[in-house]
Amino acid sequence: MRRALPREHFEKPLWHTPFHPRIAALMTHEQWYGWGGYLSPQVIRDEEMEYFAIRNAASLFDVSPMVKYRIAGPDAEAYCDRLTVRDVSKLKPGRVHYTAWCDDEGKVLDDGTLFRFSPTEFRLCCQERHLPWLLDSAIGYDVEIAEVTEDIAALSLQGPTSYAVLRDAGFAGIETLKPFDIRAFETAAGPVTVSRTGFTGDLGYELFVPPDQALALWDLLWTAGQLHRIVAIGFAALDLARLEAGFIMAGSDFVPAEHAIRADRRRSPYEIGLGWLVALDKPRHFNGKRALAAEKAKNAFRHCLVALDIDGNVPAEHALVYHRGKREVGHITAAAWSPTVKRNIALASMTRPYGDTVVNDLWVEIYALRELVYSKSLVRARIVERPFFNPKRRSATPPGVF
Amino acid sequence: MPTPSFDAIVVGGGHNGLAAAALLGKAGRRVLLLEAADAVGGAARTVDLAPGFRVPEIAHLANRLHPEVVRRLDLKRHGLAFAATNLATTSLSVDGRPLTLAGAFGERLEGDIAEAERVAWAALRGKLLRFSGVLAPFLSQVPPRLKNGGIADMMTLGKLGLGIRRLGRDDMREFLRMVLMNIADVLDEEITDDRLRAAVAFDAVLGTSLGPRSPNSLMTLFYRLAGQANGVQAATALPRGGMGAVVAALASAATASGVVIRTGAGVASILVEDDRATGVVLASGEEIRAPLVASAMNPATTLLSLVGARHLDTGLVRRLTHVRSKGTVAKLNLALDGPPPFTGLGAEGLTGRLVTAPSLQAIETAFDAAKYGRYSDEPALEITVPSATDPALAPAGQHVVSINAIYAPFRLKPDSEAGREAFEARILAVLERHAPGIGSRIVAKDFLTPADIERRHRIPGGHWHHGELSIDQMFMLRPVLGLAQYATPLAGLYLCGAGSHPGGGVSGAPALNAVSRILADGKGSSLFAAGGKSRR
Amino acid sequence: MTPPPSSAGKTWDAIVVGAGHNGLVNACYLARAGLDVLVVERNDWVGGAATSRSLYPGFLYSNCSYVCSLLRPEIMRDLELPKHGLQVVPYEGGVILKQDGGYLGTFRDHDAHRREIGRHSLRDAEAYDRYSAEVIRQCRFIRPFLLRTPPDPTSLKPRDVQELLYLGRKFYDLTETEMADTVRFWTMSIAEFLDEFFETDVVKAGFCISGIIGTALGPLSPGTAYVLLHHYMGDVDGAIGAWGFARGGMGAISESLASSFRASGGTVRTGASVDKVLVENGRATGVVLDGGEEIRGRLVVSNLDVKRTFLKLLEEPQLPADFVKKVKNFKIRGSSGKVNIALDGLPDFPALPPSAPFLRGDMHFTDSVERMEGAYDDWKAGRWSADPFLDMMIPTTIDPTMAPPGKHFMSCFVQYCPPKVEGHDWTDAERDGFAKTVVDQIAEYSPNFKDLILHMEVRTPREIERETGLTEGNIFQGELTFDQLLFNRPVPGYAQYRAPIGGLYMCGSATHPGGGVMGAPGRNAAAEVLRDLKKPAKDMSDAYPVL
Known part of the structure; x- marks a missing residue:
């Protein structure tokens, strides 16, 4: 910078x-x-x-404006492996992977993409700023870290x-x-x-x-x-597309742990649908590993992130989720009517076991502003698979010409 | 030759390392103790200053050797004896009116002092001893977790609460009011005599980065007063043969319980496999394996240097790098060709502990300099003449003098050899004022600033306590949150040195608590199933 | 001076001694609960240390307290202060001018502020959010206790036990890390605390400011991290830690309180200095004014600090000996002075870009922790700081009511300034010497400053005490160290606003939760008075829930 x-x-x-x-x-x-x-x-x-x-x-x-850090040096791979939850030794030069990183308690500090340009050079792209955390994580590593957002x-x-x-x-x-x-x-x-x-x-x-x-x-x-x-x-269009793709966003679907004022807002990767990233079996130690292993062993997750298909066509932004229409069991983090899949879709953070083992009889309370008056409705929501939309063209190589 | 196999390796042969090794040995473990130097003892060693002169290199008084360590290791059988107990402290004054605090922490005041002052002192002393007494049981407790610690931890906290309640209503109120106060305010409320105020304030701040007016400096006095020597709370004693005798007794107890002691064996790193400590690698490259490693070295050194940050979470690394551990005490050891000529002090006085600090304000002024990286122009001194009590420490008629001087900033600004020498000269000048002619009697000397102590003993910052004894680094937060229970995130690796609760001083208490934690963890594990029954 | 009301011989339900903001808050709540309340004030004006005074033609001086943040929103609303004229306007920025010609500004805009810190250190810029989060977490923990009477930990009375349990439960709700942080905040020095976040001296100096204002401690003294929290506990309309100006000066707060009080039927009598509290059969039954006039009341509430209340208005034999000793040992340390200046125009600060909002906020000239600590060392030796720390404001850059158009009022809060100079009382020459350090410091950064000075009021602790009655001129009526906070404030066993004499209460900043123009002590004391009278408290809100 x-x-x-x-x-x-x-x-x-x-x-x-x-x-x-x-x-x-x-x-x-x-x-x-x-x-x-x-x-x-x-x-x-x-x-x-x-x-x-x-x-x-x-x-x-x-x-x-995406925040970018250059990470380079003989220990760059070891460093990135220690910093993030995925196995970086499996990330070959010339490849990118989506990843997340956690604090000691296994709470997510941010998610982002890790680019590997060479055996010794990486770039981390993310939403939040983490320079002090990245520098403190580098103690004991031969690695240089620079903020390169503006470069x-x-x-x-x-x-x-x-x-x-x-x-x-x-x-x-x-x-x-x-x-x-x-x-x-x-x-x-x-x-x-x-x-x-x-x-x-x-x-x-x-x-x-x-x-x-x-x-x-x-x-x-x-x-x-x-x-x-x-x-x-602009961002509005992108925000809708990312929801259809089932992607989460720092500050929207989870609060970065270091900036969370209320302790109960922090989430482990398992609680925001990122459990698949966590490589507990990778050979190197990584931040939060012990806490995450214990959490997983005890199945002690308190929350889970689910994709919802909601009745009707009124977007459920900021709505609360109820079980049997009575018990509050979660809240919507992102919602929209999807023009492509023609469904009323949402992501929700749920309090377990709701959303995990208790998946039926979920209701969403929607307040829709219609001509200056909020019209309230309680509508049924079903848990569905993410992503909501996943076209074949996304991954075909060579890509087709559409 | 097959390498003998060990149940445990203790890293560092200071008094805490020795105590931990001996206690583990007593519990039936086969223990290897590794010490980098050529002799064990660390900062509690007695060393040769000149032919025939032996001095305590750093620690020169016993005031907190934990009775449980003495008892369990039967240190008396292993040769521990005191040349003097209940040492008096004399607050020297240049005008020849020294005030002597005789008995434990001034049980009696000797010297010309107003009667009202004696009465006020007796009341204050009683109060301070009672309050520190509340804390004393916790010296030998594994600190509880602040949260989610389980029933034993709740009991420990409950006991602390109960201890405070048992003081009775008035004392409890006073305790809760005073606990975070500074010693100057406490003394301002009760005591007017400068010599007495200075002597008490000196005890509160010695070995800390606090001045008498720094809040929380009463707590460091409580820490001191919670200790005991030879069964007397807050007393000070001199072991026969010098402080090295404590080391010798601990080493003897260790050897007797089967501990193998290797000196000249510096540990370069701790082996970690599959998230557990599995042994050590020596500086020579030799690898020694054991399922348990207990480190008496500094916690930050142990974890950041020997284990390496790669095995730790960043938050913990961050906390460890922020542990405040900058020493403030310089040590000056002198060999004299005759008795030190202290003004107004008889031969009897030499056997006690001497403090030179003209007033509480003088200590505060001395402290002010250190805040900015300057040495004190008028350092305050704690002086002992070990040979006055134990003539074997010097040739007949000659003496050794051991001096702690405050304040010595860890790093002088600007950092220079000239500055170091200038500080030594300031100390000698203060000494000369109280003992005219002493300078001409010096035949040998050794001067250690905190930086020298760091170099010689691998104590970061040259800090007596391996980390400032401030409330945010005490008890459940010592050395840092998450490591206060002696265990580390790596299975099989424990901390047992002064950097852990309760802190420094030649006490053996950190080792005592660490071993109790180790043994509790070992219960039920197959590793120690055999050890438990072969208690010797 | 208000003429004596024509109610000679009458017995008031309550007499409040001192019309400082806490006395007035207390009186307001008592009057609203239906009591017939008289406030007696020594000065010819109300407000104590929250006043706006016209000391130079056309100018209003906030000559003691000068900024507002801590006044509890519950109190402003309960007592309808906006209706009675109170308006608080947040300030816009702030700056530390550096000795090397640079500066570090503060901005309300998050990105601007981050980049401003980033000019000095990129790492510090990105550490700022984590630091803020940690401070806010602790403020959220403490805030609910501000409007609660501290429990007596030695007591087994159900109410105390219940309150202790409440405290314990709140603490136990924290995470282990937050608990550790609480311990750290209460015991660490602000400088050491900041070392864990920041690397740049000027950035640390900036955050240290709140750790030392009003206390006789330096930034390296343990306990100052709590002082920082104390200054962050307030807000301006929900913006935690934000500060603002009361429109019309700090006196606007007192005037609105007095107006609210009168509207509830209360009576204020100014120019009436209380000489003694009347005690009969171990109960307070009124006050005696200088000159001997007796005013009778069923109870007396003192807004004065504890030393003044118990050592001057009462006789030692009337009080328990142990209590008297504790009061004598209560640490009220004068550590600050004030220089108030009328200016003919806005001073130039060539180092600062004119487009920045720096003059519309707090300005400082101490760019390192060491300089701040050095200023404290002078105080410890009984001298005013040769290189003082200034918290300087020009409220007229925001508030148009305090000076004629184009002219400005400048308020300089100065640390450190001892109550006595090397053990003797201040002389006028010494006072001028003190003022010179302040003026010279500002002039170093503002070449036209000296020429703009129209009038200057210099206040050492001597002048502050003379006018406001604050012992040693201590702005908090007592140091904010743990031995004098919570159940220890002002004296262990007497932290629940009741004096050892029946019918006598304390409501000043010397009681929990302490100083700053907060109003909480006055409100909490009223709650205790009404509890004793078994009267329901009308219009008294509990602390707003912290969401």
């Missing part, structure tokens, strides 16, 4: 990303929000059209035609890039690092360049994308 110059950070606390000129030019309604200290589009022109670009064509979202401009290109956009933009060999692969490409906009990752559950890519190449990259994609109906999108 660059040190702020006097003034610029308080006269304009929300900084502009390297792509800002292009997004600002497209923006019609000035619907911005603050993401990690950056001005980020909530909606650029039309939320619904932006959403359908993700599912129907190609969408371009500026993910530069890297990033775009997320997602949607069925995203492959075609890249192919036409001159990303030679992009068809062989498998899900969670990373590769560097020489392009007209200079060298670009591409990973086949995303937050939409659809076919998609994330592209990384130094800030001074950012506009060239945008223009390259934008030009090539015209035939493939590329649309610049």
Whole structure:
């Protein structure tokens, strides 16, 4: 992270990303929000059209504000393995994996993606800031950790035609890039690092360049994308797509443990549906391992995260979940009517055994604001599998041209 | 030659390591004790200062050797005897009016002092002894977990509550009021005599990073007063043969219970396999395996250096790196070609403990310098003349003098050899003022700042207690939250040194408690099933 | 001066001695419960140390207390203070000016604040959230106790046992780490506590400020971490730890209280200095004013500090000897002074960007923990700090009512300032010497500052005590160390607002939960008075639940 110059950070606390000129030019309604200290589009022109670009064509979202740390050195693998819950020795150079990291008590500090560029160089991308934790975790390791959020401009290109956009933009060999692969490409906009990752559950890519190449990259994609109906999108559309994909988000579906003021808000990976990440059997010790092993052995999880299919079509945002319509057993963390699967979907944090062994007779109390009046309804909810939407095109290699 | 196999390895041959090894040996374990130096004893050693002169290298008084350690290890049978018990403390004054606190913690005041002052002191002394008495039983307790600890832990906490209640209503109120006070305020309320105030304040702050006016400095006095020597609470004693005699008795007890002692065997790392400690690797590269490792070394050293942060969670590493452990006491040992000429003090006075601090405020001023990394211009001294009690420690007619000087910052700002020498000169200047001519009698000397103590004894910060004795680093929080019960996150690895509850001083109490925890953990495990019955 | 009410010979239900904010809060609740209450005040104005005084034409001075955060929202609402004129406006920023020409600002905007810290240390910038979370967790734990009478831990009375159990249960609700943090907060020094989070000196100095204000301790003294919590316990409209200005100066708080009190039928008599509390048959039955006038009351509540109440208004033989000794030993230490200045215009601070909101908040010039501690060392030696710590505000940058347009009122709270100079009483020359250190310090950073000074009021503990009656000028009516907090405040066994004399109560900051313009002691004392009278407390809210 660059040190702020006097003034610029308080006269304009929300900084502009390297792509800002292009997004600002497209923006019609000035619907911005603050993401990690950056001005980020909530909606650029039309939320619904932006959403359908993700599912129907190609969408371009500026993910530069995502917090990024460079982790490099002889002990980088050992360090990442100790830091995060997954087995990093299985992450080969040129690959990315989704992961999470915990405190001593096994409570989740954040989730994110870990990129491995070489045997000794990694990048951790996440929502929250963790520099002190990352540095303290590095005691005893030969590894360097740097905050590089500002050194890297990033775009997320997602949607069925995203492959075609890249192919036409001159990303030679992009068809062989498998899900969670990373590769560097020489392009007209200079060298670009591409990973086949995303937050939409659809076919998609994330592209990384130094800030001074950012506009060239945008223009390259934008030009090539015209035939493939590329649309610049804001966070609102992405948020809906990620819910359909069943992805969780720090600050929305769980509270990062170090910043949780109320102790009962903290969650272990098992309690937010991330138990599958936890490699208790990996050879190295990792943060929270002892607590997580004990929790698992005793089956002592207090919460669980479930996907709900709710009756009716009124989104259940911020609603409480009841058992038999009476006992409060959980709350909705994210909810929407899914335009793609045509279901009223939600993620909910439940208090066990509800949502785990007691799965029937669940009800959601929805308050819907209709012409200034809240209309209250108690509707049935069923626990269903995540993701709500999982198209084959997401993982096909080579990807099809849609 | 087949390596003999051991049930347990104790790392570090200071008094706590020796006590732990001996206690484990007594419980039937086959124990190997490893010490990096050429001799056991750590900071409780008696060493040669010059031919014929022997001095306590660091610790020079016995005031808290735990009676349970003495009893269980039968240290008297192993040669522990006292050359003097119930040592008096004399608060020296340059104008030749020393005040002597005779008996345990000034049971009697000797010197010219107002009657009202004697009465006030007797009342205050009684109160302080009663209050520290409430805490004394906890010196030999495994600290409870703050939460989810189980019934035994609730009982321990209940006992503390009951102990306070048993004081009676007025004392209980006083206890709850005073517990976090500073010693200066306590003395301001009751005592006016500068010599007495200085002597008591000195006892409260010696070995800590507190000045008399720092809140919580009464607690460190309680810690001191909770100890005992030869069965008398708050008393101070000198073992026959110097402090090294305690070490010798512990070593003898250890050997008698089958402990194998290896000196010159520094441990480079602790072996960890499958989340448990399985042995140690020596500096030589030699690997020694045992299912149990007890470390009497500093907790942070043990876990961060010998085990390594890779086996620990980051939160714990963070806490360990933040343990405050910066020593404040320098040690000056002198060999003299004659008796030290202290003004106004007879030969009898030399057998006691001497304190030079003109006033409580002078100690506070001395402390102020240390806050900024400067040594005190007017250091306060605790002086003993071990050879006055035990003539065998020096050639006939000659003497050794052992001095603790406060305050000596761990790191001088700026850090320089010249600064170190200048501080030594300041100490000698104070000494000269109280004992004119003493300088010309010095035939040999050894000066140790906290940094020197760290170097010689692998004690981080050169801190007597292996970690400041502040409330946030005491009892259930010593050395840090999560390690206070002597066990570590690694199965089979325990802490048993002064960095653990109750803290430093030549007490053996951390070892006593650690061993009780080890044995409790061993119950029911196949590893120790055999050991239990072969109690010797 | 209010003329004596034409009720000579009447017996009031309650007489409150001292019209400080706590006395007025107490009187308000008693009056609302239907008591006929008289407040007697020595000065010609109400407010004690929460006053706005016109000491220079056209200017209002918050000449003692100067900012507001701790005044409990329950009290503001119960007593309808907004209706009686109280408005609290949060301030906008703050800054520490560094000796090397740099600065560290504070901003309300989270990102701006993070980046500001990041200019000094990226690590510290990212440590800030964890630190805040830890402080807020502890504040949430303590807050419910502010409006509760502390239990006597030695007592077996059902009420005390019940209250102790409540306390114990609250503690047991914490996680083990939070419990340890509680112990750490109550016993550590603020500097050591901050060392665990931050690496940069100026950042630590910034957070140390709340750990030392009002106390006779330095940032390295154990116990100061609690003092920090004490300053963070308040809020402005729910923003925990936020501070604001009372519109019209701190006197607006007292004026609104007095107005609320009068509206409930209470009577305030100013210019009436109480000489003695009348005691008959072991009960307080009224007060005697200077000059001998007797006013009778069924009970007396003293807003004065304990030394003044028991050592001046009463005779030693009237009290238990042990109690008197404890009161004498109660530590009320003058450690701060105040310099109030009328300015002809806004001073320039060339080091600061003019677009920053720094002047609309608290300004400081002590950029390291060591300098702060050094200032304390001077105090310990009985001198005022050669390089003092200043908590400086220019309330007129936000509040337009306190000075003529374009002109400004500046309030400088100064630490450390001893109650006596090397053992002797302050002389006027010494007072001026003290003021010079303050003016010089500001002028070092503001070249035009000295030329703007129109008028200056300099207050050492001597002047503060003279005007407000606060012994040694201690702003909290007693140190905030554990031996004087909770059930120990002011004296063990007498922490439930009752004096050892029947019918006599204490309601000042010397009682739980302590100082700051909080109002809680006054309210809690009223609850105890009404409990003794077996009268229901009207309009008295319990502490709002902490969600």
